[in-house]
Every structure is written in structure tokens, then in C-alpha cells.
Amino acid sequence: MRKWLLIVIMAFILISQGMVFAAPKWDAVVDKIEKTMEQSLTVYKSGDTAGAKKIVNDAYYGMYEKDGLEKAVNSTVSAKRANLTEYKFSTIKKLMTNQAPEADVKKQIKELIGMMREDIAQMDGGGKQSSSMATFWPAFLIMVREGAEAILVIGAIIAYLIKSGNGEKTQVIYNYSGAAIVASFLTAILFRSVINLSGASQEIMEGTTMLIAVFVLLSVGHWMKSKSDEKSWGNYIEGKVQNSLTKNNTFSLGIAAFLAVYREGAEVVLFYQALFNDAGDDMQMIWLGFGAGCLALVVIFAVVRYGSLKLPLKPFFQGTSILMFILAISFAGGGVKELQEGGLVGVTLLEGMPMFDLLGIYPTVETLLPQFFLVLMVLGNSIYQKKKKIREAVS
Numbered sequence: 001m002r003k004w005l006l007i008v009i010m011a012f013i014l015i016s017q018g019m020v021f022a023a024p025k026w027d028a029v030v031d032k033i034e035k036t037m038e039q040s041l042t043v044y045k046s047g048d049t050a051g052a053k054k055i056v057n058d059a060y061y062g063m064y065e066k067d068g069l070e071k072a073v074n075s076t077v078s079a080k081r082a083n084l085t086e087y088k089f090s091t092i093k094k095l096m097t098n099q100a101p102e103a104d105v106k107k108q109i110k111e112l113i114g115m116m117r118e119d120i121a122q123m124d125g126g127g128k129q130s131s132s133m134a135t136f137w138p139a140f141l142i143m144v145r146e147g148a149e150a151i152l153v154i155g156a157i158i159a160y161l162i163k164s165g166n167g168e169k170t171q172v173i174y175n176y177s178g179a180a181i182v183a184s185f186l187t188a189i190l191f192r193s194v195i196n197l198s199g200a201s202q203e204i205m206e207g208t209t210m211l212i213a214v215f216v217l218l219s220v221g222h223w224m225k226s227k228s229d230e231k232s233w234g235n236y237i238e239g240k241v242q243n244s245l246t247k248n249n250t251f252s253l254g255i256a257a258f259l260a261v262y263r264e265g266a267e268v269v270l271f272y273q274a275l276f277n278d279a280g281d282d283m284q285m286i287w288l289g290f291g292a293g294c295l296a297l298v299v300i301f302a303v304v305r306y307g308s309l310k311l312p313l314k315p316f317f318q319g320t321s322i323l324m325f326i327l328a329i330s331f332a333g334g335g336v337k338e339l340q341e342g343g344l345v346g347v348t349l350l351e352g353m354p355m356f357d358l359l360g361i362y363p364t365v366e367t368l369l370p371q372f373f374l375v376l377m378v379l380g381n382s383i384y385q386k387k388k389k390i391r392e393a394v395s
Contacts, residue, residue, distance in 0.1 A: 026120040029067045030113065033059050037092075037109045044096055044105060053093045057343070060089045061200060064116075073119045076138050079357040081119060083337075087364075088112045090340065090347040136289040142272065143293025146264045148300055149330075150177075152323060153217070153260035155304030157253050176254035177261045184265030200342040206263060207338030210331045213259040214374075217328040219252065260327075326359075329374050333360030333367045340366060 036059040044052035064070050064085070074082040092108045154177055158170045187205075272286070337360075339345040345366050353363035361371070 026069060026072065026123065029063060029069050030116045030120060032067075033063045033116065034113045036063065037113065040092075041102070041106055041109060045102055049096050049099070052096050056089060056093050056096070057200070060086075064089070069116070069120075072123060076123050077119050080355050081115075083355060083357065083362065085112070085115055085119070086341060087347060087349055088115065091349065094347065136285040136292075139272070139286045139289025140293045140296070141289075142268060143290060144296050144300075146268050147293070147297040149327070150260040150264045151297060151301050151304055153327060154257050155301055156323060157257055159305055161253075172254045173257045176258040180258040180261035181265045183258075184262045185269055187262075187266055189269075200344075203338045203342035204344055206266070207335045207342060207344070210263060210335030210338060213256070213263075214328045214331045214335065217256060217324045217331065218374075218378075325374075325378050329371050330360030332370045332374055333362055336367045336370060337362050337364075340364065 036055060040052045040055035040059070043055060070082055070086070073085065088108065088111065092105060092112065095105050095108060154173060158173055161167060161169050161173070272290075336345055340347050348365040350363045350365065350368075355361065355363055361368070
């Protein structure tokens with residue numbers, strides 16, 4: 001019943017979003033961006049670098065992002081393409097900061113507008129009615145992609161509680177997950193309708209949330225790995241189970257579930273907003289994709305939860321801890337990327353490097369560095385734990 005209640009809440013919010021936002025013409029959006037970027041070039045030529053960069057930010061946050069083109073490209077073309085366009089905006093601002101020749105800035109602006117023209121052409125005629133299946137698949141894949149990541153965390157935590165004989169505490173995880181769905185939708189609505197904060201503030205908020213989630217996931221993952229052998233688990237059960245699952249520890253598990261769901265819920269709303277903007281007469285296909293995506297998530301949740309319960313103790317805890325570490329590394333890359341989009345962190349592109357959006361791997365030095373250090377930290381901790389066990393066995 002709880003799962004269906006969450007789905008109903010999600011559907012209600014999406015309906016309200018679909019009714020509020022009118023559909024823009026993507027050609028008109030790009031025309032407006034092009035005009036604004038030309039204005040930034042004029043200001044740059046006059047010697048006002050700060051003013052020129054501010055106008056570039058206006059084009060990105062106030063048009064490319066706010067008018068929904070970024071989300072539309074992300075959902076109907078590819079996440080990689082949307083990311084490359086974002087990096088192009090950053091490249092232009094970096095050239096301005098470095099006092100690059102006017103010709104170089106102009107060339108990058110021309111390439112940026114060309115990329116967006118190509119994208120809207122691929123989106124079936126730049127704002128014209130798309131085919132029914134071209135509307136269905138993005139709606140379906142958005143639900144599955146955004147929901148699966150949260151389900152992996154929630155399913156693992158719930159399976160852990162049941163496996164440890166604390167199944168009654170799963171209610172906490174459901175409660176936090178439900179609160180996260182409501183909070184993420186309310187946040188998206190507030191940002192878009194009431195508070196109307198700048199796009200940079202929203203990106204910074206999302207990035208900060210992801211980086212907080214990194215530490216929570218690492219903590220939970222480390223704890224699970226430490227209980228992965230029969231002896232450690234036996235000692236834990238005998239002496240600590242009554243004290244370890246106190247309100248504070250249950251709270252930390254609840255926070256892990258909350259953070260996993262919170263960002264994904266807000267992302268779903270924003271992605272669907274872009275779909276509604278470009279749906280034309282195909283609104284019903286969005287709802288069909290939404291419904292199919294919800295059913296797929298129910299199946300994924302059942303597989304993750306009940307499948308993990310059948311695993312032996314050691315593979316379960318080891319596998320879950322590895323999953324937590326992978327998600328932490330992905331969140332670290334994604335969190336820094338959000339801070340880059342918010343202008344809080346610089347962008348140093350690595351040309352030719354592939355991008356894996358699902359794993360949070362992006363071709364910039366700033367996103368890769370924290371991931372590299374996290375991998376070193378996890379490997380170092382694993383080596384330390386192995387040596388510690390050897391010393392304990394010898395003694």
C-alpha cells in the first residue's frame with residue numbers, strides 16, 4: 001500500500017507540473033540564446049569581462065536550463081550531449097576569464113549554437129510534434145534510470161535489516177523514502193514556482209546533497225563490509241545487536257535512504273517537465289511511459305529486495321558494501337559536476353576522454369580527482385583491514 005501511495009503522490013505532482021508549464025518552441029529558445037550570446041560577445045569586446053560572463057550565465061541558467069531545453073536534450077537525445085553543451089558554456093566563460101582573442105570566443109559561441117541546432121533537429125523538428133514512441137521511451141527510461149539508483153540503496157538497506165532480524169525497522173526506511181519523495185517534489189516546485197532561485201543555487205544545492213550522500217554511503221558500506229565474515233557477524237549478533245540498532249544508527253540508515261531518493265525525485269519532476277513542454281498532443285504517451293516505468297521499478301525493487309535475502313551472509317554483505325562504494329564514487333563525480341554547473345568549481349576538460357553518466361564519470365579533472373582519492377581510500381582501508389585480521393589471527 002505504501003508503494004502505491006508514493007506512486008500516486010508522484011503522479012499528482014507530475015500532473016500539476018504538466019498543467020502549469022506551457023510548451024516552448026525549441027527553435028525560439030535557441031534563437032534567444034544565440035542573441036544573448038552575441039550580446040555577451042559585444043560586451044566582451046568592450047573590455048567588460050565580468051559583464052560578458054554574467055550574460056553567458058543568463059543564457060545558460062535563464063534560457064538553456066530554465067526553459068527546459070537542457071532537460072529535453074538529456075531525456076530525448078542523450079545525457080552525454082547535454083553535458084557536452086554545458087561544458088561548452090563553461091569553456092566560453094573560461095576563455096573570457098583568460099582574456100582569449102575575440103575570434104576564439106566567437107568560434108566557441110558558433111559551435112555552441114550549432115550543437116543546439118543539431119539537438120533540436122534530432123528532437124524531431126525543433127519543437128514540432130514528435131512520434132508517439134519517441135515520447136513514450138524517454139518517459140519510461142527516465143523513471144527506470146532515476147528510480148533504479150535509489151532502489152539499489154533502499155533495497156539493500158531493507159534486506160540488511162530483515163537479514164539481521166530487525167525487519168520491524170524497515171518502516172523507518174519506508175517513512176524516510178516517502179518523506180524524500182514529497183520533499184524532492186516540493187523542492188522542485190518551490191524552485192520553479194515560488195522561490196525562483198537562480199539555476200546556480202539549485203545546482204549547488206543538488207551537488208551539496210550528493211556529496212553529503214557520499215559520506216553516508218561510505219559509512220554504511222564500511223560497516224557492512226566489516227560484518228561480512230561469519231565470526232564478525234556472530235560476535236555482533238551475540239553482543240551488540242540490541243545496542244547497535246539504536247535510534248541513532250537507524251537514523252543514519254534512514255538518512256541514506258532519504259538522500260538516495262531525494263535527488264532522484266526532484267530530477268524526475270524536472271525531466272518530466274521538459275517532456276511535457278515538448279509533448280504536443282502526445283501527453284498520453286508520457287503517462288503510458290510513466291506507468292510502465294513505475295511497474296518496472298516495482299519489479300526491480302522485488303528483485304533487489306527478495307533476491308538479496310536468498311544470498312549467503314558473506315556474499316550479501318560484501319556485495320552490498322561494494323554497491324555502496326560504487327554509488328558513493330558515482331555521487332562524488334555527479335556532486336562535483338553539479339557544483340561546476342553552479343559556478344562553484346572550475347572546469348578543466350580532458351579532451352577525448354569518454355563519459356559515463358550512469359557511473360558519474362565525466363571528462364574533467366575536478367570530477368575525477370575526488371573519485372580517484374575515494375578509490376585510493378577504499379583500497380587502502382581494505383589492505384589495512386586484511387593486515388589487521390592477519391595480526392589478530394596470529395595473536
